Amino acid sequence: EVQLLESGGDLVQPGGSLRLSCAASGFTVSRYGMSWVRQAPGKGLEWVSAVGTVDDTYYADSVTGRFTISRDISENTLYLQMTSLTAEDTAVYHCVREGRGAADNQFDYWGQGTLVTVSS
Amino acid sequence: EIVLTQSPGTLSLSPGERATLSCRASQRVDSRYLAWYQQKPGQAPRLLIYATSSRATGIPDRFSGSGSGTDFTLTISRLEPEDFAVYYCQQFGRSPLFTFGPGTKVDIK
Numbered sequence: 001e002v003q004l005l006e007s008g009g010d011l012v013q014p015g016g017s018l019r020l021s022c023a024a025s026g027f028t029v030s031r032y033g034m035s036w037v038r039q040a041p042g043k044g045l046e047w048v049s050a051v052g053t054v055d056d057t058y059y060a061d062s063v064t065g066r067f068t069i070s071r072d073i074s075e076n077t078l079y080l081q082m083t084s085l086t087a088e089d090t091a092v093y094h095c096v097r098e099g100r101g102a103a104d105n106q107f108d109y110w111g112q113g114t115l116v117t118v119s120s
Numbered sequence: 121e122i123v124l125t126q127s128p129g130t131l132s133l134s135p136g137e138r139a140t141l142s143c144r145a146s147q148r149v150d151s152r153y154l155a156w157y158q159q160k161p162g163q164a165p166r167l168l169i170y171a172t173s174s175r176a177t178g179i180p181d182r183f184s185g186s187g188s189g190t191d192f193t194l195t196i197s198r199l200e201p202e203d204f205a206v207y208y209c210q211q212f213g214r215s216p217l218f219t220f221g222p223g224t225k226v227d228i229k
Contacts, residue, residue, distance in 0.1 A: 044222050
């Protein structure tokens with residue numbers, strides 16, 4: 001069974017940093033594209049960052065230069081390093097797996113998310 | 121940048137009725153990369169439809185997707201109580217890599 005379990009969300013001051021983790025089970029993270037998608041309180045979904053199967057990385061304009069996506073194959077875990085955080089980064093951050101084959105580039109499994117709150 | 125617009129913003133219907141949700145793109149979308157998700161309060165989104173019209177695993181056949189080019193539709197043939205939720209369309213493209221529509225809330229009339 002595929003499972004994604006995020007952790008690392010916290011209350012952090014503006015300008016601070018945080019690292020989110022996503023422990024995957026039931027599949028190997030290195031064999032799938034993986035993304036982070038966030039949802040601000042009461043708002044819609046916003047894609048944040050992705051890493052492909054050849055470790056190519058992509059970022060939304062709003063986080064480019066501040067966030068870094070990575071994965072640890074030995075731990076089967078996805079990470080999101082976040083720096084220079086602002087109030088606009090406050091959201092639940094979901095770890096998601098991209099499908100393969102006909103479901104390529106669509107998100108077939110989602111974690112429950114971890115809450116990041118940026119406030120003084 | 122492709123922008124997705126969903127309409128209506130809110131759809132008020134009764135159980136048993138048919139729901140038709142629209143997703144319109146500012147530029148042509150590759151139909152292989154258009155998906156729909158359902159999100160209930162306090163839950164993560166769930167993939168319903170991928171590649172415009174293919175149902176994800178375990179999704180009942182009352183859900184169907186159609187469309188091409190810039191206009192896509194999610195149809196729920198007969199609303200069940202568990203279908204009242206927010207629905208998002210999503211596309212894969214370039215810069216940004218993925219975009220979501222703002223969502224349509226289907227609530228009980």
